[in-house]
Amino acid sequence: MAGPSKSLVLDPALQKYYELNANRYKYFRWTPRHxxxxxxxxxxxxxxxxxxxxxxxxxxxxxxxxxxxxIAEW
Structure with a gap:
């Protein structure tokens, strides 16, 4: 009962965010603000x-x- 669930559905938006965060260096651009x-x-x-x-x-x-x-010091 304590094993991984076979019915686990991952949120596609969260998966996309995790991938973007892991590969952030690939998308970085030097701009005046940066x-x-x-x-x-x-x-x-x-x-x-x-x-x-x-x-x-x-x-x-x-x-x-x-x-x-x-106390005289104070």
Whole structure:
């Protein structure tokens, strides 16, 4: 009873979607939109995060109060 069903009917639309997704690299084309998004995700966003990290380095003390610390430090 636990084996595969012989009456299983696969949805043709889902099968087409799965095939397209598996072969996505065959249908890819470089367009201005793809180029812009690639530059944005590979250069602009990491660059902005790096700049932000370097700009705020050492500015904030995020260490919490530990056992033995005096309350006067806070």
């Amino acid at each position: 180029a812009w998004l690639s530059v944005l995700y590979m250069a602009v966003i990491p660059g902005a995060l790096t700049w932000l990290a370097l700009k705020t380095e050492g500015k904030y003390d995020l260490r919490g109060k530990r056992k033995g610390d005096t």
